[in-house]
Amino acid sequence: MSRRRPEVWNCRSAPRASSVEDMDAISFSGVTRTYGDVLAVDGLDLDIPAGRTVALLGPNGAGKSTTINMLLGLLRPTSGEIKVFGDTPSRAVARGRVGAMLQEGSLIPELTVAETVGFVRGLYPDPLPFDEILRMADLTDLAGRRADRLSGGQTQRVRFALAVAGAPRLLVLDEPTAAMDVESRRAFWDSMRTYAARGHTVLFATHYLEEADQNSDRVVVIARGRVVADGTAAEIKAGAGGQAVSFTLGAQPAAGLDALPGVVAVEIASGRAVLRTSDADATVDALYRKTTLDVHGLRIDGADLEDAFLALTQEP
């Protein structure tokens, strides 16, 4: 399959915002970053229009954090160019256009939530109203609490509040839910969507497929420092060649199923056959016409993103 699929960007029908917002929020061209001999990011090209919510999906060590640190001006690319709203990353940060929640980061233990949020908010030229920040991060009841008395999940919420406090046009989140339980995760993504819904651009890194699927309108899969797939979650699943045709096999023989058109793999579990196929129509057609099997309980499922992800990020 093709390693990069830039053509999918154009299939989406979402209207581009006009005038000033028309420029790309993020643009990487030919960006490379090495650490000594190790190539962490390998000729990355990526353009993200303003107003989108994009997931940067990849396994550990794929180059996600390096990419994000370069985007924020914390790391310099070894070669290539990065623009954030047409500026260098450092300049965009200095102009208050970027807010971020990095993977690690604790707060000042002796300061309260309100003091910390108020201080960071005050560093930006055009921040969100204070009460709104607390509401969005669900911190209103914790405003007077000192940072050293917060739980892990509460600390994450404060860090989210710090990231959005300045009303940045670009919000960057590096594996934001890594330390959260299920309940906190759901609440977190709700907050993120509230922020994105105001027309802000959001880029988040994750290695959770579900998160990428559910919370973004575009998924950029990276592996070994390169973009290996780019599109909506549905497009990526389809592109990775995967649907699954399953039916109740019972005691019938499974021989020959793997020879049906489109089938790439056959699994039999608890009396059900699951055929992984690149062409579900052809497979089903052949199943009825060319076999003598008694087929019932037929189901066709999209391959889950997990399969697509594994197929895309596998070591060659």
Added chain:
Amino acid sequence: MPEHVKIETLRMLRNKRYAIFVVAFPVGFYLLYANLWGDQVDDTTGLKAGVVLMVSMAAYGALASSMMSTAVPWAQERESGWLRQLQITPLPRWSIVVTKLIVSLLLTLPSLVLVGLAAVLTQGVSLPPGQWAGLVLAMWLGVIPFAALGLTIGSLVRADTAQPLAMICMFGLALLGGLWFPIDMMPSAMKAIAHALPSYDYATIGWNIVAGQAPPASAVLGILGWGAVLAAFALYTYRRATVRA
């Protein structure tokens, strides 16, 4: 920057370790020593020990404060990711280190004022207003080399190393600089070391002011020289610690 100075100051004032080392120690030791030897009179200067001890303990408090409010908090901020959090806001890089220095200077004032107050109230120390003003100003600005040393330590090592290192430097400077015992009591080798230390220069300026004398040029030049060298170190290590890799 004023907001940054405010939260950094607040944060240190709420820190128990700071309160103990910077406020309780110097005032407590002043009360103890002055009670024991406060009435002794120095033959050459005619000064009561209560006055000399006031300068020594204020110097110790200011020295401790300037190092405690820089080395460990700064190392912790680098390590914990708070520095990165600040680096992705519009806050300029120079502003972070300037804020640290201002806060460190502000935080020496409580120990200077409290030791002075203890001396006035318990030992009846009285100085002409001009001497008070000169003393406070000299002892206040004189901590710049120590704040710079603290920042250098915080830039160079991790928090768990910065803690003992800052302590050793602080007690070493206090002890060898003659803040705890007069250097006249020390063997000659230690005396030579004392003369080379900024803490001795720092306290000497104070002792001369309360004696109504102009501080010796050697002490003033000593503190300026140390200040320049340590400030250069602090800036160099700060740049190295915060530079984009």
